[in-house]
Amino acid sequence: MDVRTYNTVGALPGADWDSLASGSTIYSTAGFQGVREEELPQGAQARHIMAHDADGTVAAGLEAYTFTRPPHALYTPADLLAGLVDEERHAAVASRPLAIGAGWSEFRGQVVHRPDAGPEQRTAAVEALTTEALNFAKQAEASVLAYYYLPREDALDIARAHEHAGAVLLFHDVETVLPIGLWDDLDDYYAWLPAKRRPRARREVRTFRESGRTVREVALPEVVDRIAPLNSALMRKHGHDYGVARAAEVYGRQGRYLGDRSTLLLAEEGDSPVGFALRYRHQDMLYARVAGFDYGYANKADYFNLVFYHPIAQGTGRTTRAIHLGLGTFEAKLSRGAQPVPLYTVLVGVDQPLGADPDAVRERNREETEAFGAAYARHVVGGLDTEDWQL
The missing domain is CATH 3.40.630.30 (Gcn5-related N-acetyltransferase (GNAT))
Structure with missing residues (x-):
């Protein structure tokens, strides 16, 4: 060679x-x-x-x-x-x-x-x-x-x-990987889940929908300034010294290099962002990179809807084989269908x-x-x- x-x-x-x-x-x-x-x-x-x-x-x-x-x-x-x-x-x-x-x-x-x-x-x-x-x-x-x-x-x-x-x-x-390609929609997903886990999934979907919050899909470069405070809040909640300026720098950089591969789900209440999930697309996979939330708002199962239920309901599985969810929080991810690797x-x-x-x-x-x-x-x-x- x-x-x-x-x-x-x-x-x-x-x-x-x-x-x-x-x-x-x-x-x-x-x-x-x-x-x-x-x-x-x-x-x-x-x-x-x-x-x-x-x-x-x-x-x-x-x-x-x-x-x-x-x-x-x-x-x-x-x-x-x-x-x-x-x-x-x-x-x-x-x-x-x-x-x-x-x-x-x-x-x-x-x-x-x-x-x-x-x-x-x-x-x-x-x-x-x-x-x-x-x-x-x-x-x-x-x-x-x-x-x-x-x-x-x-x-x-x-x-x-x-x-x-x-x-x-x-x-x-x-690492945990959600095999989203198995399901065309939420009904497919509910049927795949063990029967005892279906009520929780339906309840979390209903809680988010009844909150009146909406989800829209955007590219990372469009919303760096809007998501930086949410990511900073998440990092600080977990004990990291991670200010808004640093978050904006990190995701501004990723936007420059990877903006055309980014797909970000932004949850909003009215005109205010309350949460986001940043993913990157590569071939027939999505890679969930980071999330963030405004903890001044009540939790309406925002994380699970942005990362799991909204993509499933959108029919993402018709074009995407799996979503890589990274390390950690194993019980929460595995119990909702992610597989361990x-x-x-x-x-x-x-x-x-x-x-x-x-x-x-x-x-x-x-x-x-x-x-x-x-x-x-x-x-x-x-x-x-x-x-x-x-x-």
Whole structure:
């Protein structure tokens, strides 16, 4: 494989990259890489890596970044390695620069491949891309190269490519996906739900409709100033120092790069916005990025109507296969029909193997997948067997 690297999104052949990203998530597109580039903290560096076949055809791509400190609390390798490596190695990981492959935001990473790539081509491409990512990490004197929040196939591919370096493969978290393509309308959805859950769904739909609130669909750039206070309110409610100006900056930036892919549902009472749900469209999927609300208004099941019921009632499922809902709030999402999808993280020692205890890694993976099943399997429509998530 011929490997080519680009230091900026501006230098990246965006059309070639997005031809690879057609089979991945919105968060792996060139547009989201542009967002991430502008959000890089001081001292961070980026590499956009592309692998080409012998005939010059682009085959696969991988983002890689280096940081002097973790860019977010949930991208902290030392936290994942606690109890798996010895104290000296753990201290080195915690104190030295780090590298992150496959994206460092949105809690979803992926290697992008040509849609028709076969197993041998995927393997060759991943080996070439990860070799370059490891070299980049070495140049930054990072102690660890981490690939976060990967789908299972990518995680296994990357772990195999780094097997010589003692890669640590961990079950990490769960994303939820609403299979909206199963239903033409709310009647289909109600019939699909278990009988005991239907009254709550009907009640939440009725509560919102009787409130007199309306929902209209707009593009993000049209309403950045209107949604910024709502998003700030949501973040502050959950303990984050996140003012209106910062929210406007964040979503103004996303509007510049991704406005043509955005579809935002805005709930209004009269002329006043009371809530919103921002989604991005990619292929036959929607990606629910963020919501926000004005807590000065009574809650009329606004979140569930914007994220679940209104799209179903609109007939979104006739053109959209699924809506990705991200991490967290599992009971609320799963009990209303979202399905769980496991995500994994691969950690690689840069200057030397991490030396993780294989038995401890296996036991942690077993315990954490079983714990998720014990807590949430009863909420999953159709049931859940986390044995399939084991590594």
